[in-house]
Amino acid sequence: MSMNITYKESAVRGNIWLKGLFGIEKENIRVDKQGVISQTPHPAVYGDKLTHPYITTDFSESQVEMITPPMSSVNEALGFLETIHDLVSIELSEELLWPQSMPPVLPDDDHIPIARYCEAGKKNEEYRKKLAEKYGKKKQTLSGIHFNISLNETLLQALYQQSIQILSFEQFKDEIYLKITRQLLRNRWIYVLVFGFSPVVNQTFDLKCQNFPVRICTKTWGLSLRNSCYGYGNKQELYPDYSTADRYNRSIQKMVEDNKLMASKELYASVRPKFLNQSKSISYVEARFVDINPLTKVGVTPEMLHFIHWMAIYGLLTEEHDDFSNEYQTIANSNFRYVALHGLDDKIPVKTMSGKEVNAFSEAKAIIQKMIELYSALEINQTDYLRALEYALQIATQPELRPVHQIIKLTGENGYIPFHFQKAAEYKILSEQNSYNFKGLEDMELSTQLLLREAVRRGVSFEILDRAENFVRLKRDGNIQYVRQATKTSLDNYSSILAMENKVVTKLILEEHKIRVPKGLNYTDKASAKADFNYFRDTAVVIKPKSTNFGLGITIIKENSDHLIYERAIDIAFEQDASILIEEFIDGKEFRIFVMNDEVVGILHRVPANVTGDGVLSIRELVIEKNKDTLRGKGYHTPLEKIQLGEAESIFLKAQDKDFDYVPRVDEVVFLRENSNISTGGDSIDFTDEIPASYKKIAVKAAQALGVKITGLDMIIPDYKQEATEDNYAIIELNFNPAIHIHCHPYKGKNRRLNEKLLDMLGYPALNQLP
Amino acid sequence: MSMNITYKESAVRGNIWLKGLFGIEKENIRVDKQGVISQTPHPAVYGDKLTHPYITTDFSESQVEMITPPMSSVNEALGFLETIHDLVSIELSEELLWPQSMPPVLPDDDHIPIARYCEAGKKNEEYRKKLAEKYGKKKQTLSGIHFNISLNETLLQALYQQSIQILSFEQFKDEIYLKITRQLLRNRWIYVLVFGFSPVVNQTFDLKCQNFPVRICTKTWGLSLRNSCYGYGNKQELYPDYSTADRYNRSIQKMVEDNKLMASKELYASVRPKFLNQSKSISYVEARFVDINPLTKVGVTPEMLHFIHWMAIYGLLTEEHDDFSNEYQTIANSNFRYVALHGLDDKIPVKTMSGKEVNAFSEAKAIIQKMIELYSALEINQTDYLRALEYALQIATQPELRPVHQIIKLTGENGYIPFHFQKAAEYKILSEQNSYNFKGLEDMELSTQLLLREAVRRGVSFEILDRAENFVRLKRDGNIQYVRQATKTSLDNYSSILAMENKVVTKLILEEHKIRVPKGLNYTDKASAKADFNYFRDTAVVIKPKSTNFGLGITIIKENSDHLIYERAIDIAFEQDASILIEEFIDGKEFRIFVMNDEVVGILHRVPANVTGDGVLSIRELVIEKNKDTLRGKGYHTPLEKIQLGEAESIFLKAQDKDFDYVPRVDEVVFLRENSNISTGGDSIDFTDEIPASYKKIAVKAAQALGVKITGLDMIIPDYKQEATEDNYAIIELNFNPAIHIHCHPYKGKNRRLNEKLLDMLGYPALNQLP
Known part of the structure; x- marks a missing residue:
């Protein structure tokens, strides 16, 4: 030796x-x-x-x-x-x-x-x-x-x-x-x-x-x-x-x-x-x-x-x-x-x-x-x-x-x-x-975890190329695919991604295809935006930065009649971006429509954090009860987040003359938040089967207009029980990196198995469905 | 009325x-x-x-x-x-x-x-x-x-x-x-x-x-x-x-x-x-x-x-x-x-x-x-x-x-x-x-201006979708192309772009294809990076943030023997990114190799701001003379920038025991800057015909390894007069949005007409070359 x-x-x-x-x-x-x-x-x-x-x-x-x-x-x-x-x-x-x-x-x-x-x-x-x-x-x-x-x-x-x-x-x-x-x-x-x-x-x-x-x-x-x-x-x-x-x-x-x-x-x-x-x-x-x-x-x-x-x-x-x-x-x-x-x-012996x-x-x-x-x-x-x-x-x-x-x-x-x-x-x-975590990879995004779980099932081997970026490589037989954050793939071409990323370009293309988008204008200087007060006067408008995605800098003015408020909203939007949009505000329910390969594969509506009363339990107790759902966790490692009993919720309840000890009546729905983000305890509700085909056709047409294969499209629908007409909906934006986990594990509704569909699309059919 | x-x-x-x-x-x-x-x-x-x-x-x-x-x-x-x-x-x-x-x-x-x-x-x-x-x-x-x-x-x-x-x-x-x-x-x-x-x-x-x-x-x-x-x-x-x-x-x-x-x-x-x-x-x-x-x-x-x-x-x-x-x-x-x-x-009359x-x-x-x-x-x-x-x-x-x-x-x-x-x-x-500006659009990037000039020549109509973003739409006959910043096109798929954007992934893929990249490691925490001092000891290393592109946070240590210097360099790199690379430093000339559609279409080397003496004029006068070139301007609206006679240049000359009044000898080349950036008056020199085909083959192979159609690849070549071997070059990175204007209007060398080649590739051949 x-x-x-x-x-x-x-x-x-x-x-x-x-x-x-x-x-x-x-x-x-x-x-x-x-x-x-x-x-x-x-x-x-x-x-x-x-x-x-x-x-x-x-x-x-x-x-x-x-x-x-x-x-x-x-x-x-x-x-x-x-x-x-x-x-x-x-x-x-x-x-x-x-x-x-x-x-x-x-x-x-x-x-x-x-x-x-x-x-x-x-x-x-x-x-x-x-x-x-x-x-x-x-x-x-x-x-x-x-x-x-x-x-x-x-x-x-x-x-x-x-x-x-x-x-x-x-x-x-x-x-x-x-x-x-x-x-x-x-x-x-x-x-x-x-x-x-x-x-x-x-x-x-x-x-x-x-x-x-x-x-x-x-x-x-x-x-x-x-x-x-x-x-x-x-x-x-x-x-x-x-x-x-x-x-x-x-x-x-x-x-x-x-x-x-x-x-x-x-x-x-x-x-x-x-x-x-x-x-x-x-x-x-x-x-x-x-x-x-x-x-x-x-x-x-x-x-x-x-x-x-x-x-x-x-x-x-x-x-x-x-x-x-x-x-x-x-x-x-x-x-x-x-x-x-x-x-x-x-008392057994061993030999040295x-x-x-x-x-x-x-x-x-x-x-x-x-x-x-x-x-x-x-x-x-x-x-x-x-x-x-x-x-x-x-x-x-x-x-x-x-x-x-x-x-x-x-x-x-x-x-x-x-x-x-x-x-x-x-x-x-x-x-x-x-059913959703990939153990040992829990620090990765849930969408990626779901994709990798299905990859394992299908015998698609994978490597993690950059963990923090959720960048993986999939391989089966000769088919090698690089995928980042589950939905950034080789199936989309770069310029379509850039078109989705740019709200002005997105709207322009959709309008040309006769798809309704909120009417509005793009401004790169405050003076021009403020000068157009009259143009937007007395209408409902939303003023927002062109490219932020986190809801920051967005103001909705239900009736634009005070030009000081209008100007302040413009200032706020410009704090987030050098370019802003002023658009008509369209009231209605917002749906996330997931389009994959010219097909709608999932539709979701998000509802702000809420509890439904039973006449017995207080809001506090109802929240604790609702939070027991294994889908709810903390820190985005679960499809849903636990509802908080914090200051924001307390203030929001107070505005309704309620507090955590209030006992809602049977079937009374009490909201604890205004925003519908999943991250603040909101519910995701699957509407894939409820939304009429006429809206789905529009969503597919929109994806095709931009030439995209994978997109999460946000559509406002005032009344989804009506069939879509020319003007009873509006598309707000197309997201080029939509999460899939929200469609796989919604609060209410079916698992739409987008991880499986993604792998199908990437050329990895299920092993029992091979020819 | x-x-x-x-x-x-x-x-x-x-x-x-x-x-x-x-x-x-x-x-x-x-x-x-x-x-x-x-x-x-x-x-x-x-x-x-x-x-x-x-x-x-x-x-x-x-x-x-x-x-x-x-x-x-x-x-x-x-x-x-x-x-x-x-x-x-x-x-x-x-x-x-x-x-x-x-x-x-x-x-x-x-x-x-x-x-x-x-x-x-x-x-x-x-x-x-x-x-x-x-x-x-x-x-x-x-x-x-x-x-x-x-x-x-x-x-x-x-x-x-x-x-x-x-x-x-x-x-x-x-x-x-x-x-x-x-x-x-x-x-x-x-x-x-x-x-x-x-x-x-x-x-x-x-x-x-x-x-x-x-x-x-x-x-x-x-x-x-x-x-x-x-x-x-x-x-x-x-x-x-x-x-x-x-x-x-x-x-x-x-x-x-x-x-x-x-x-x-x-x-x-x-x-x-x-x-x-x-x-x-x-x-x-x-x-x-x-x-x-x-x-x-x-x-x-x-x-x-x-x-x-x-x-x-x-x-x-x-x-x-x-x-x-x-x-x-x-x-x-x-x-x-x-x-x-x-x-x-x-004195003529008119009638009211x-x-x-x-x-x-x-x-x-x-x-x-x-x-x-x-x-x-x-x-x-x-x-x-x-x-x-x-x-x-x-x-x-x-x-x-x-x-x-x-x-x-x-x-x-x-x-x-x-x-x-x-x-x-x-x-x-x-x-x-x-020969390079598109008048009226001079605020757009030169690469875009050049592309649009050629579009006009070829009867490709265009619209500017987002001016600040250099986002245009080209159209001729049925062919519609969305192009941002000249080289972000539909020809590249999204995941290849992401692979180029990520240096760790780029290197991994190149290494797998037996293409030489600087050996090194990626770190996401300071302690691990610092702990590896011995691993990098006594070698030449470059320590850099993973994804910044502006040269910020990069330290080159020619002989890594002092662990305090090594640790400081790590701290500096981490100031720019949460992820850093420590790589072997490879000495040699750096060339920008532009690969389009599996072909090298331009090779450029950048030289720091300099003047060549004639034994008569002072540095100051030589700079003024050199700045008369119509390719040089201020503020990036020209292919080259004027050489400055500022503090940075003065300090750099002082280190050589020179000042602006020094009269260089005939053919004496005096550098006024250390960095070779065009933005500080550097020269761009075309080497497309000088670099042996063996290096070009490697560049094309690298582009193919990542599946990219358009890329500007940075390669270090210690001696370009030698044919490429396994280890006499290294690829530093692949840029997914390479400028074309530097290859069209170099300081020395031919116009490589990348704008024309881009339009060829996008499906718009010259009108006199239509079938």
């Missing part, structure tokens, strides 16, 4: 140590209402399991595999996994995802369905058949979680700069990842000791241990049966050479040549260095010893992964005292298997690498303590990592607090199948409630 | 009275080097005379007619006319535009070419043949200027609001325009008295007067022969009915039925109400009594048109004391014709409408005085109108100051043909010098 970076020598400090790319793969067995492994095919909505980047199958047709792309933090990867999990759950109408690494009720081997592939994937099917012969189908239904870790390139470069640099940078990185691999293999027993979650098994699973053919009964418990000799593993002990990337690959190749393995991927080492795209250098390290945690929906918690990640960094910065040749690998493997099987016992027997918990405690010390020494400031370490330390001190004991208790009380089935059912409801 | 708006009753005040739409039509005969009417066909570059919106022919094939669209001020219309005039002049390689209403040397009638038309225009050709028969070809070669006036719609509405409103708004407008017509007909003699410009004629023109067949010799002078009985006019006096629009049209129709006219357009009244697109309402008033002013390039000055415009407003707001029936029309016509013929005499004879100059003075009073009464504030009125007043007082006397003097001294020919030649040189 030539390399020995220790943190004492390292000048690199700070959170850069936590940067990197993190991916998670997770399997869950689909089960039917009896808790039996499903006999139905992989849902067609996920298309071809060979090509879907996020949702596929593992060994069994019923074993859904969820794969996140590499994400830049553990929490993002976890969020991505949760989103995939939710989408899969929601789609399985009659089935549930089995929340346990150990399988549900299994039929005879003959009835465990091997994953079926189309012609292009026949090789995969053949390989699975061979696995079934070699290991038995039941063992292949064990499910788990793989966690992939790579370090930040800048960190690696900085470490390289400080090294003696006798190696190339690529070789240096290989050394780093191999050291992490070796150290994780040495220390993984600590993880299992804390986070083992597969203590029980159903009697339909044949408990056979390949090392010693012992049978144990259903009630017999282990800590992590999946990681034990009863779980998954090669038929014989194998010893890869972990000294260099090249030697590692050659040692595996030799095992295949010697028929110890059918293929290199059959090496079931619980930590593996991985080579992306046939690279000769290592791209990341894969940790495969993670049990599904049945006590949480997704099966994996931040603590579990933060602990492993930090164990990797700790290993990297800690000296190795042996060469990890076969004898030392045997010690590491024994510790791991032994703890997995016997770890519920709090020098061969000394020590108490597992004391040893774990000592190592976790050192991990915490390293955390401080490197000046890292990220509380959830520290929390994970402190949690592990506590567990090592009080093993009885381990959640595995809860599983044992509850399976004992309710039975293995009923307990897990009940959990699965609960988790499904939770998934259904989480 | 039911309507009698006077300014006393009118509450409308201010410059709105001057608003409206104004168009000019002008004819010039093309002449050859002998001053003879040209025998060559209308230049092919202007395409079909039936469809070109701006450049066509009148009666004769050699009589170029230039037509401006309606513009929102007189000065803009004049500027537009000047631009057409310049473009036509520049295109006529061997010929000149005859700058006089009276014709040049004319051959016999048989050799005066009637305008030839393609099949679709045969009717026009037939009509011209009939005119030739009826009036003789020579008379048809008289050329003049038509000035079209309409009032601002808001003004009209405001006047209507104040009226008793027994008429519809359309009828009200007709009344307005008819009153203006009648009043202009009554008062036009005043205009001619001041602005008559056709005193002399060549002997090849047959001076015949249709009213009294008198012959006068070549030397005989009039004030405005074109407007006199020797000029253009119907064969007999005709009296249209000017009382209502309907009656007006019927009276003309009757003349056609009675064979007094071949068509309604044959009515040669010198003021006509005009009906656009077969409308039944009047759209504007056309004044046709304007002689070409041979003392100016374009043939018409602001004074001439401001005077007419104000005469129209004055007429509108002045009471009429007669019904303008035939007898009163006769008075008006006689005054006009009489002044046109005898107006050089300063009540029949009283008064001295023309005294009467003119009195009326002009009233026009000035009205100007004050209406609280108008526009000096050039007042100047025109005061000028006219002075002329009426001192008729000998009239410019017509100069024409008489100079034609007397040099001869009619040589004088005008000499002027024509001078004007052509002036036109050639004016």
Whole structure:
């Protein structure tokens, strides 16, 4: 071992140590209402399991595999996994995802369905058949979680700069990842000791241990049966050479040549260095010893992964005292298997690498303590990592607090199948409630989150190019699309966007197409605007800046008769823009009409924050009640915002001679705000089906007049129950970046699924609708 | 006459009275080097005379007619006319535009070419043949200027609001325009008295007067022969009915039925109400009594048109004391014709409408005085109108100051043909010098001006949709294009624009396409950026905000070894943006490479303000010399800016131990600025032919990688004499709104005609290159 970076020598400090790319793969067995492994095919909505980047199958047709792309933090990867999990759950109408690494009720081997592939994937099917012969189908239904870790390139470069640099940078990185691999293999027993979650098994699973053919009964418990000799593993002990990337690959190749393995991927080492795209250098390290945690929906918690990640960094910065040749690998493997099987016992021994027997918990405690010390020494400031370490330390001190004991208790009380089935059912409801957020990307705009959720469903892989700007790249087959803020796409040409952005130009074009817009004039100097007082005299006018979008600087004068008021409004508008509009004010309801590809796909009306009385509750209580809606949140991360009980609301109520304690009569609607913005608690109400087709035709014609494919058009309609005529409506503006989430999750009305329609339009039809 | 708006009753005040739409039509005969009417066909570059919106022919094939669209001020219309005039002049390689209403040397009638038309225009050709028969070809070669006036719609509405409103708004407008017509007909003699410009004629023109067949010799002078009985006019006096629009049209129709006219357009009244697109309402008033002013390039000055415009407003707001029936029309016509013929005499009489004879100059003075009073009464504030009125007043007082006397003097001294020919030649040189501005639109960006100049040449009609935003609409045949700032077009899709706008995304895409960009990282928080000091240590780095374009917040550190300097640079960058880039600094020359439609169409390098010594002149003198270049101006209205001799330059010279009085040696180049911005006097140097094709290929590949059709790409090339390799260049950014003018008018090098290429790309090929 030539390399020995220790943190004492390292000048690199700070959170850069936590940067990197993190991916998670997770399997869950689909089960039917009896808790039996499903006999139905992989849902067609996920298309071809060979090509879907996020949702596929593992060994069994019923074993859904969820794969996140590499994400830049553990929490993002976890969020991505949760989103995939939710989408899969929601789609399985009659089935549930089995929340346990150990399988549900299994039929005879003959009835465990091997994953079926189309012609292009026949090789995969053949390989699975061979696995079934070699290991038995039941063992292949064990499910788990793989966690992939790579370090930040800048960190690696900085470490390289400080090294003696006798190696190339690529070789240096290989050394780093191999050291992490070796150290994780040495220390993984600590993880299992804390986070083992597969203590029980159903009697339909044949408990056979390949090392010693012992049978144990259903009630017999282990800590992590999946990681034990009863779980998954090669038929014989194998010893890869972990000294260099090249030697590692050659040692595996030799095992295949010697028929110890059918293929290199059959090496079931619980930590593996991985080579992306046939690279000769290592791209990341894969940790495969993670049990599904049945006590949480997704099966994996931040603590579990933060602990492993930090164990990797700790290993990297800690000296190795042996060469990890076969004898030392045997010690590491024994510790791991032994703890997995016997770890519920709090007096078990493990061997140090020098061969000394020590108490597992004391040893774990000592190592976790050192991990915490390293955390401080490197000046890292990220509380959830520290929390994970402190949690592990506590567990090592009080093993009885381990959640595995809860599983044992509850399976004992309710039975293995009923307990897990009940959990699965609960988790499904939770998934259904989480219908709009993309977990881990909650800081992005809701419209983008919705688009990306649907992208995952459709097997459209995506990258976030600029997170703050909601700029993403979508890709499926050859179709690459750049999308910003969900609705800024390649489908619109630039000059149409500019025409929408400019209210004067928009109105001019619409007028030419005989579409009604409020009559008015554009001014670039105050004097001219003020001089035209007579022109606008005695009419209802709205005076507004040309290009602000936030309602700032807008004044409505219902009857323009006082020229001081008129002039003041002009001054106010000019404070926001160098160019203003004075327009006739048209009274009526304002509707947001979403036009996509010459079709109206959603119509929404916004109503100011309000409550409807029941004769019993006060306004305050009605607000609290209304705010319980899961669609309402704070800070724009939800489709609707909570109604506030603040000063603005209080003043507005006062003007109606009311206060928060007023009890509205049955069906009395009380408004708490004048403006209808969603951001101040307004309601969004879907009118897509209520608005007559005659208005929709006008909206489509307007979009076509400007040559736009995606637009949110604001139309005033005084009485939508009348068919549209030449002059009973007016278009106020066309928005070039309309939100889609308001149409997907309105306060009242249907989900208009604009995210799905956008993807259709971008050339990504649903996978079950491919030709 | 039911309507009698006077300014006393009118509450409308201010410059709105001057608003409206104004168009000019002008004819010039093309002449050859002998001053003879040209025998060559209308230049092919202007395409079909039936469809070109701006450049066509009148009666004769050699009589170029230039037509401006309606513009929102007189000065803009004049500027537009000047631009057409310049473009036509520049295109006529061997010929000149005859700058006089009276014709040049004319051959016999048989050799005066009637305008030839393609099949679709045969009717026009037939009509011209009939005119030739009826009036003789020579008379048809008289050329003049038509000035079209309409009032601002808001003004009209405001006047209507104040009226008793027994008429519809359309009828009200007709009344307005008819009153203006009648009043202009009554008062036009005043205009001619001041602005008559056709005193002399060549002997090849047959001076015949249709009213009294008198012959006068070549030397005989009039004030405005074109407007006199020797000029253009119907064969007999005709009296249209000017009382209502309907009656007006019927009276003309009757003349056609009675064979007094071949068509309604044959009515040669010198003021006509005009009906656009077969409308039944009047759209504007056309004044046709304007002689070409041979003392100016374009043939018409602001004074001439401001005077007419104000005469129209004055007429509108002045009471009429007669019904303008035939007898009163006769008075008006006689005054006009009489002044046109005898107006050089300063004691001529005119008749008032009540029949009283008064001295023309005294009467003119009195009326002009009233026009000035009205100007004050209406609280108008526009000096050039007042100047025109005061000028006219002075002329009426001192008729000998009239410019017509100069024409008489100079034609007397040099001869009619040589004088005008000499002027024509001078004007052509002036036109050639004016190669980049669109007159009247000089406040718009130069790139837009250049695009619009070429649009005019190609018969692409345009409208300015938003002047401040340089937003125009182009149209020819069915092809409508919206263009903002010349290079924001429908050819680019929105997401490609957004990708260019975002430096992080741009770099990512280029890197994926194996195109070299400066390596670097993006940061959104200071701490992370500062923590990476070691990563960037001892290298040359540039630290810059992600999205500013003005050079603000950029620091270059040639050797990054002091972390305080590094941290300060990060702070400075974060002052400009919430996201910054730290990149390797690549030394070399920066080139702007313009890519259009997958082709490099221009490459430019910018050099800081500098002078080259001659061993004699001081820096100060060299700067003054260099600033004489007509490409240099102030305030971005020219392709280059003048070099300043200010504090910044002085400090920069001081650092070189020089001052403004230093005399550089022969060929010594002295820089006066560090930055190469054109705005501080930098030079633009064309390198389109110098840069090897290998770099151009990379530029095109980069544009294609982002899917953009129009981009200005900034590339650093350390040594452009070397062919491009993988790593001897770097692309800094792609600009989505690159200027075109810098490539059209560089300090050194060819005009790369990007305006022409843009129009090609937008689907408007040159008219002589149509299939």
